[in-house]
Amino acid sequence: MSAIAVTTEKPPVWRRLIGFNLLTAVVLGVVGYLIGYWIGGRINTPSTAFFSSDAGENDISVFLGYGLGVVGFLIGLGFANYPVRRMLGYPPTLAEHESADEGLGRYFRLCTDHKVVALQYMVGIGFFFAIGGLNAMLIRTELLNPNTHVFGANQYLTLVGMHGSMMMGMMTSSILGPFANWLVPLMIGSRRMAFPRVEAFTFWLLMAAGVVLITTIFFGGFQTGWTGYQPLGAEGTAGYDAYIGFFALVGISMTLLGFNLLATIITMRAPGMTWTRLPIFVWGVVSTAILMLLASPMLAAALFMGAFDRTVQTGFYVPGVGGSSFLWQNLFWVFGHPEVYIVALPGFGIALELLPVFCRKPLWGYRVAVAGMLGVTLLSFFVWQHHLFVSGINADLRPFYMLSTELISIPTGFIFLSAMGTLWRGRIRLTVPMLFVLGWAFNFLFGGISGVFLSDAPSDVTTHGSFFSMAHFHYTIMGGLVFTFFAAIYYWIPKMTGYKLSERLGRIHFWSLFILFNATFGPLFALGFMGMPRRVVTYASNLQPLNDWVSVCAYGIGLSMLVFLWNVVSSLILKREPEVANAWNSKSPEFQLPTPVPVYDFERIPVFDADPYPYGVEPAPVPTIAPAGGTA
Amino acid sequence: MSEVNHFRRVLLIWLVASVIATPLVIFVLAPIVPPGNGTVESSGQVTDNTVLFGLSTPIALAVIVWFLYAVIAFRERDTGGAVLDGPPLRGDARIQMWWVVITTTIVLFLAGYGSVRLLSDGAGGGQGPNPIAAPSQAKDPALQVQVIAQQWQFTYRFPGYGGVETQHLYIPAHTTIEFNVTSLDVIHSFWAFQLGVKADANPGENNIAYVTTKQPLTFNIRCAELCGVWHGYMFDTGHVVTKAQFAAWIAVQRAQFAPATRSLPPYSKSYFPDPQRLGG
Amino acid sequence: MSSYGRRLLLVTSATAIVCVAIGLYIGLYLTNVPGSVAATRVGPVTNLYLGTVPAAETTDPHPTWVSYYVVSPTSTNWQHKTTFELPAHSLVHVTVYQFDGQSGLRNPFISQATGTVGGTFQLNGKTTKAIDPDTASHVFAIPQIGLSVPLEGVADNAPNQCGNAPCSLSMAHYTISFTFRTPGKGLYRWQCFVPCAAGYMLGFGGPMQTVGYMDGFIKVV
């Protein structure tokens, strides 16, 4: 980790900046964009001229610019080197830049060490999470008063869209990116991902996607929110091209991330790591990865149709010229509903993984929990039209979708059963990660129960598209995913970085976040019932007191996040107190390794003869894990 | 520790809490939850919500009581730094089976109840061009009102009154109304809050929602689907008025909007105004 | 300590950069909305003069976008602002110099004026209730108070048509004027209903969805 400690002969800094790294990537990305934009301007055929001449903007140019920009960015990072060598017939290799000697530089270039990619993910996603959160603060600022506007109406909608896209696009990988990439090879004893270069590729592609989304503000933003409904998107400015580009890149990144994790878990489990001994977190990863692998391609396809509508003038989504606005709604939600479980399932995995450690008990009802996760995975493909209960699409099928949606609460209940059983008669230690897990349980309970109101078609008539549904999915995603995300951070980040996090600041962070989260999103249920639709720039003046309360509490959440940020900065960058190998007395394989974990993880592929929850068993079977020596 | 029957205690606490909280929720909270009792459909939704509230309160309490009790009763006290393990319980087939049975029963009941309520009168939701659930129109046929959404306002068309189009919405009391919701450009959603009506307005499609009005009432209309820059400002106030007032109002509208009515296209369930309208 | 100092410096400078970036983002992009103009008041009636052009000035960020402007009574002094300050509960006399061509309304209903005093408007001095919906160029509408006035478009074959703003009264145009009563204090939005955003599918993108072109507010004080 320490870049300063390395004192061996090295070329001067400016020399080291030349090569395949982030700097080159950014330069080539910009060059690629300009080339693409120029080409787009040249291939301005009569069939497309109407877009460029009258509107003063050319969607073909923008799309080609984004495409070649991303390609340039990836070439600059060195992603083209290996494919070119393979095309010339050179033999396959797996690893690139897997050496601790390269210090901090590893983090700014293509590196296939799964632990490096995980930390890259952590910081990269953290950055976009901060932007998304900032957007939320700005949205709440605008909603302080219904009659005066801080931002322009179109800028406000762009903020709403960027907040939603940022959170649903970038944060989707927030657990699988950092934590699954770091943990899965250690937990199943594989030492690496099945396709390490693909692993790095998903990260850098995601970063490119985030930048593409931010550039929407140079093209007038987009007014569609994260759901990108058509034909509103078709008529938008070039800012909507950024939305398409962003989600398409995210979709590709997610597909490959799920593909890679699934391939690793299926084929590369160490001897003795049977399916029934798999840590429950890995099961959470499996179910999420299945959804990512299968659902994300549909999103990409739907977006490509939208891109064709905007460039070559096909009519997929424009009624009257062959298309239908229903088509987008269907395709989007066929992806979109698995997507919300992509966001929820890793949280289940983390909660159930941490509970045994802090209850000092084996996971209760392991098979039930696994069945719950797989059940959610399966059912999530059959519920999408509950987003369309009042849309007039296939109204005859509403009873079916009501049933399938409510059926999902059975496997979700399994997760709660498993959690409740694990708590029972345990020796519960209320550490910071445990507090976040308990917070998850509380929030997700209310998220789930409010979901029953939305899944009930008669009740949904009022709550649909209102702040009620907005509060519901914030309870499940922010209360569910983000709380477990923080649980995982407090639990694993000391192990991942080798430095302690402050427990005191952690507790302040938890209690402020938990209280303020409920104070912010609880009243939104009421606002929804009182008739406030989503994504509005103004609202009825009798709703102002409640909105102001929500805004103030939302600022409190912002401050709470600053406490966390300060914890990270002071503990990991300034103080740097070394962490012991197994601070939580966990029996999970990754905690049997020294801190920091050596580059090659294990000297030998470990052999497992029990699941990772042998609590209360004397003598406890510990997996025979020999850490890779000498490189630490 | 093991002398105390923890399970019995949790059960007791839950029973007491449920007995206190559930009636409070059903009789105090649920009736004041909107959309109120202005129409048959909105009362139906209030009833529906009451059932959901009544059912979910004991369930939520069960989980919360269990978690709180466990965290308080089983919290590790001072062990002098030693890390002690709890009992290695790994599951119980009977409990798991009962859990499945109970949750499945609740879910099936909810789905069945919801379907019955939905199919009785459509619950005010948009049902597409061929509704499967409509309120009884035995006494007199429903009044057709077409809601035309466009960026960014709703207008209303009355096919039974010479196809006149109006800027605001007045509907008669004690009447079944058939809203035919459509859009001229992008997706909107017609949300008549106090009526308990919500139906998406899709370009080129017809979406029917029924409501049976009761007493005269003033209601808010809002767009509930993001439709562009003025989505937040796409609202209006509608009125349920007596039948006589309605007749007078519609006569005034027909006279006032006679010039515009002449240029309107013939009444249709959906419109395709030269879709590209590229402008210039 | 020097390593600690270095890290501290790194953190501080990173924080400073992020704060500056956020400040720029909010300051330059998010609050970038056109300013407001107060209408001139002569006696009991407030006068507001507007111009509609097929394309904004050539120096505008979007020189091809159709737009409203605030102009002087003689169609000079073109200001690119679409928020108008008007006094509450009083009569406002609006005059629009309309230089743009015909686009046609998607909903012909809007071809009739509503919400004006008398339910009519003056089209080149002639009292009019409604126009042919296919010849409409724009609409000035404040849906919250029910005001809606169609603006006749210049015929395609008219001589001496205006291209970019500013346009002088010697060019082909229609003069539309009407009077309406302002509501109580508050912020009301106005918009155009003609799908007039050339080059955008459905004609409702770009200028139709950007405050400062075919949309704006009236600020009633």
Add this chain to the structure above:
Amino acid sequence: MEASAPVAPHIEPEPREWQLRALWVGARMLCGAASFFFMAFLFAYFYLRSLDVNKSWKIGHVTAPTGWGVAIVVVLVASAVLLRLASRRPTSALPLGSAALGLALLSIVLQVITWTTLGFGPASGGYASVYVGWTAWYAVFTVACAYWIETQMASLWRMGREGVKRPRAEGVPADDVELLGAGLEACSFLWAFYVALGVIAWVVLYLV
């Protein structure tokens, strides 16, 4: 490969069958992802066709270029069969595999010719939209598959020229020939499956 870290001597290598199985499983999962991608177009086809909003499924004179479609699908199927046959004997797969690669590229050329001689444009209604979108993305992924086939052929070619004694695959304990065989099998399976998706596209776009 720059800075590819050598495996330290005290690190025991992983089981040799891992990477082979990963290739096998990976190819199957990519088939799943590809199926869902094109399922969106399949859905769009039947959805728009059955809705036929405003009678705009086909605007004007829109006829499927069946002749070109048959040519493309025949070329694709031949390519898939050849590659599948080639993958049975990895060490002598170069001639058959190269032919398969050539046919795959030929299918793209034929597709481009078809686009330029369509007789209708993308704006000619729902069918035209789906046709253009589907075939375009099918061609894009054909290029990706062709890339994979090419890497296999290039490896075979280099192996034939330099012998099996070339440097071992770094970090992969599997035997060279084994790894190549696994790669070729995975590649040919994906290609065969992808061509099957193409046949479905052909049936839907030209026959239904």
